[in-house]
Amino acid sequence: MADRPAAPDAARPSFVITIDVEADDAWRGSGPVTTRNAAFLPRFQELCERYGLRPTYLVDWAMARSPLFQRFGHGVLERGTAELGMHLHAWTTPPLVPLTADDHRYKPFLLEYPREVMAAKIETATTVLSETFGVTPVSHRAGRWMLDERYARLLIEHGYLVDCSVTPHVSWRGCSGAPGGRGPRDYTFFPENPYFVDPRDIAAPGDPPLLEVPMTIARRTRPPAAERVIAALPRTGLPRRVAARLLPEVSWMRPNGRNRRAMAALAGEALRSGRDHVEFMLHSSELMPGGSPYFRTRRGVEALYRDMEHLFAFVAGRFQGRTLAEYRARFTALAGRAG
Secondary structure, eight states, rough: OOOOOOOOOSSSOEEEEEEEOTTTTTTSSSOOOOOGGGGHHHHHHHHHHHHHHOEEEEEEEETTTTTHHHHHHHHHHHHOEEEEEEETTTTEEEEEEEEOHHHHOOOOOOOSOOOOHHHHHHHHHHHHHHHHHHHOEEEEEGGGGOOHHHHHHHHHHHOEEEEEOTTOOOOOOTOOSTTTSSSOBBBBOOSSOOEEEETTTTEEOOSSSSOOOOOOOOOOOOOOOHHHHHHHHHHSHHHHHHHHHHSSSSSESSOOSSOOOHHHHHHHHHTTOOEEEEEEEGGGGGGGSSSSSSSSSSHHHHHHHHHHHHHHHHBTTTTOOHHHHHHHHHHHHHOOOOO
């Protein structure tokens, strides 16, 4: 890919790093909630700072109460090198109102709870950040990516200005929360570009204050033979999951150990098409060996860092690192809208 002349910082598109800061291996079906992965965040932060990138750490209730994370969070805030926002896992955030026989196993979505419980959990998750770090969180991502209109209205009521839960081209219909619950969201036809959310229909552009900054996800073209094989598989079950992992329909700006070139290609395509932002995401627990299903070993984590360094070296000088709140301020200014 040919280099292009570096644009002035203010004119460059935004590279927005979002980290879901959550407990160790939250994919497990049971077991105690631990937060050892907080010890692995300083190395990631140093990598970001080396390339002039400014992450947004979206922090869940359990991690906000971790002394290790508290030291880290205070440090990045004092240096002005990152933003702290909110991430909410409904099954671990008080008030703990059982929704299933085993909430840690089923991991119900927040939108499956009654509205008053949703509001109370958002209040808890917001308050722990403001009281612990002395900040008013304005950025948010829903646990397990599940947002609906009630959730959006509650975020607005609690002062949130940015959400990043939408995953364009992706349906979560195959995922489950509470048995018999409201079920997951289908974002297949949601916008790829940022937009102010209409709280009556979160797929539709509306007015401020809540800006949706969708994940950077692009559709991929699979070979016809692969399409035929996948079409013949049952819609659920292990064969379908294995096929989706090996031959995904979409490409995410999210490292998985096999997509170094694909992530750089996504960033390059964003530049060529004049997109205003690229959004990268990772879970804090993926930075710790054994902290996730994806990077189980030290060798796997080292490979992850090589992939991130390759990507960050590519985006430095082509993009400008911005937090979610900084991106919203720029988006609002360029649109000439009151925020």
